[in-house]
Amino acid sequence: MAGRWKHAPTDSHWGEFGADDQRGRMNLVDSAKVLQGIAEVREGKTFCLSLPLDVPGGMTLNPRRMPAQMFATLRDGKSAGVQGYCWSYASEDPDQTDVVCDEVLLMNTQYSTQWDSLAHMGSRFDADGDGEAEAVFYNGYRAGQDIRAAQEDHAAAADWARFPGPRADALGIQNLAEHGVQGRGVLVDLEHHIGRQRQAVGYDQLMRILETDRVDIEAGDMVCIHTGFADTLLAMNRKPDLQLLHATGSGLDGHDRKLLNWIVDVRLACLLADNTAVELVVPKLTTPTPMRGPRLPLHEHCLFKNGIHLGELWLLTPLARWLRANGRSRFLLTAPPLRLPGAVGSPATPIATV
CATH class of the missing domain: 3.50.30.50 (Putative cyclase)
Structure with a gap:
């Protein structure tokens, strides 16, 4: 099955919709x-x-998950948004009447x-059949390879900078x-x-x-x-x-x-x-x-x-x-x-x- 696994978990349906299915x-x-x-x-x-x-x-409910925080965006060195200064195009052209608010949202997606x-949750399972359990996800996609932020034993926030781009390349x-x-x-x-x-x-x-x-x-x-x-x-x-x-x-x-x-x-x-x-x-x-x-x-x-x-x-x-x-x-x-x-x-x- 696309070379990702030799054994699927008990009671699983890996491959039900094809070896490369992600839905x-x-x-x-x-x-x-x-x-x-x-x-x-x-x-x-x-x-x-x-x-x-x-x-x-x-x-309080989940100390691992950060609530939504909104920040004003910057324009010409000044903030613009509902939390701060709203800027006007009049600074560029006195005949323009637009007043604009803009913002940045920072939060945990869950x-x-x-x-x-x-890609939210996988398990340690011997998908290779070699007697060693590895961290894998649905349809055999791998932590540290397909889901990169989940690289086993290297998932601390300080390490994320070593993995640029999307965290879940699969799933x-x-x-x-x-x-x-x-x-x-x-x-x-x-x-x-x-x-x-x-x-x-x-x-x-x-x-x-x-x-x-x-x-x-x-x-x-x-x-x-x-x-x-x-x-x-x-x-x-x-x-x-x-x-x-x-x-x-x-x-x-x-x-x-x-x-x-x-x-x-x-x-x-x-x-x-x-x-x-x-x-x-x-x-x-x-x-x-x-x-x-x-x-x-x-x-x-x-x-x-x-x-x-x-x-x-x-x-x-x-x-x-x-x-x-x-x-x-x-x-x-x-x-x-x-x-x-x-x-x-x-x-x-x-x-x-x-």
């Missing part, structure tokens, strides 16, 4: 799925599924409502943007059934919820998991209460093998949620005989093994309320990431149309 299960969102999504539009009503880009606020690209978020993210969305309303308590939802409980709400998920659907977490976060007005948030909201149980198998078998295109990781992150366990494995098993299963993009911190509560009140679970979802070559993630402003 994974989003390949299932074809023209027919776009038309299915459009067919769900009956009212012409839209919902913005994005948090404001400066939410959560600060770095700070607020976001997409994870397939970057631009692949998702260029494919286009528009099709049929399906919402699963966990909050309605279990409230906003912290609970890991496994296969059996999820199937009961789908059956009760008569939610059908078909190949190529983009599945949205509503827990109420983002709504709780938004109400904190950019001052996140970490203790409350850690006790708030459900998530999928990434340790449930039946659930992981179902995610692949149902052939959903992508998995999106209003919490921080789609799966419920559990504290790291300390045992006398620790088990080697991923910290985020659903991330590994989706991004690394099966090419399933993840979306996090989507604001789903207003949409969930409307869908339930109208006896619906499907809608047209339009959610392109930034076409930013080499990025491992992207802010998003998804729109649901019903």
Whole structure:
């Protein structure tokens, strides 16, 4: 398979869409799925599924991710932008009346409502079959070669200057943007059934919820998991209460093998949620005989093994309320990431149309 691997991980689908595929299960969102999504539009009503880009606020929720900062751009040695001095073309020609503000945005691409690209998370796996595990990503793309900022043991910020240009030469978020993210969305309303308590939802409980709400998920659907977490976060007005948030909201149980198998078998295109990781992150366990494995098993299963993009911190509560009140679970979802070559993630402003 393009010489990148001899062995694929257990329960993976490397090569499903070709040895060089970089879009994974989003390949299932074809023209027919776009038309299915459009067919769900009956009212012409839209919902913005994005948090404001400066939410959560600060770095309390995730100390590794920097919030948006805006700086005025410079023109002729002077700043111009909403944060500072607005310049006028009159300085060049007194007959010109334009007054211009301009700015620079600096932020982590996965700070607020976001997409994870397939370059976001890989795993240490013996893809070469030589008995030595190496850091690899979906379809066998390599850390330090195809995803250069992830060069193993050399990923400190001080080393990034040694790798000019795009960080993800393969699997970057631009692949998702260029494919286009528009099709049929399906919402699963966990909050309605279990409230906003912290609970890991496994296969059996999820199937009961789908059956009760008569939610059908078909190949190529983009599945949205509503827990109420983002709504709780938004109400904190950019001052996140970490203790409350850690006790708030459900998530999928990434340790449930039946659930992981179902995610692949149902052939959903992508998995999106209003919490921080789609799966419920559990504290790291300390045992006398620790088990080697991923910290985020659903991330590994989706991004690394099966090419399933993840979306996090989507604001789903207003949409969930409307869908339930109208006896619906499907809608047209339009959610392109930034076409930013080499990025491992992207802010998003998804729109649901019903």
